[in-house]
Amino acid sequence: MSNVPSDLKYTKSHEWVKDNGDGTVTVGITEHAQELLGDMVFVEVPEEGNEVSAGDDCAVVESVKAASDVYSPVSGEVTAGNEELADAPETINSDAFGNGWIFKIKLSDASELDGLMDAEAYTALVAEEA
């Protein structure tokens, strides 16, 4: 069973969301997701200033195996994409919940966070899919 930090929120499509407490969130893919995808070789991050709605595909991660969309868990404006991933996509494999973050969003509706899963619910989802 992979690591599922309890201070993060999760989506069914295996993104994690960290509430930065200042109206912004940081988004990445979970350790479980990177395990499924395998060695990362390419990441396309969204541009700063892009407006996104919850559920929009706004980044792409590609492993040696396959390409996979990353969906925005919340609505708002992209405030940063992790440019470091362009030269070091493998950071997602080695540190999915830390330096492997993919983008940051300024929330347009903070209540959307309440609709996301907590660590317990996400752990159950992963167990169910296994």
Add this chain to the structure above:
Amino acid sequence: MAKTPLYDKHVEMGGKMVDFTGWDMPINYGSQLEEHHAVRQDAGMFDVSHMTVVDMKGDRVTEFLKKLLANNVDKIAGKPGKALYSCMLNETGGVIDDLITYYMNDGWFRTVVNAATREKDLAWIEKQAEAFEVAVSVRDDVAMIAVQGPNAREKAISVLGDAADAASQLGVFFAAEIGDKFVARTGYTGEDGFEIMLPAEQSADFWQALADAGVRPCGLGARDTLRLEAGMNLYGTDMDEDISPLEAALGWTISLDDGRDFIGRGPLEALKAEGVQRKMVGLVLEERGVLRGHQKVVCEAGEGETTSGTFSPTLSKAIAFARIPKAADESVQVEIRGKLLNAKVVKFPFVRNGKSCID
């Protein structure tokens, strides 16, 4: 799902098992990239027991294979153990399968065909064999392990025991039956190495001995990136029954000048006479991204399509095979998620013996 004799070993060694055309096979043992590099830089091994080993025996077996195969077995006849790569074509000149055939003696050839095409291959071979009174037998009693990489032969020889001497003397693209093993200096990675057939019941111990000698277990994921770098076609992906070998960069395997009446010859000659319209080429992506199969290729001369693509771990660039108009020049664009990215047409292989072959 079918399991090879090495299934328990794969699970024990942490293989991630997936369905590969009905076979429960390891896709990797943790990191496809590390496995890929192990084969390019040291030694790796693959369980290829799912492939089908077929023995063909009879007084007229040479004559039979000259009819069955698009390449000419006269090139290997009389040279014990010599291997030949060939397509097996249907009546319309499409590819039923690609395979390796070994000459054993005047009355015996051995061939290895793909796992995914096993049933149709066997049906076709048996049907054609009847008229030549050739006996066709499937060797499901053997397992097959490919040991590949610059240090693969040395490490394999260290655990081959009684077979070591004879194995060490094998020339490139030669094989020999040594005791209860069949050792071939062939492979599907662009590296030196062996493909070793042995009795199924001995295969787990032999796999373990290879691992103990420092040969890294590798999954089918690395096998695919390695064969792509090496410029080797994958049946069902890069060509199939609707594709002529002349449009799959396999013209070099078609032996037309010898006047043989092999199956599929007529349509190939007709296509050659009217002019082949498409060519299969290598592509290297010049921008960031990953090439995959079935992406649209835009050329000045018209459109084409990638047949298989990947991120090349050796070159750290995206590479692909593509079928494009014959007249296309060196600069093309590939459509990836709605964007056109620049790519360069290159000759494959992309990588051979650990070294880049492109500029």
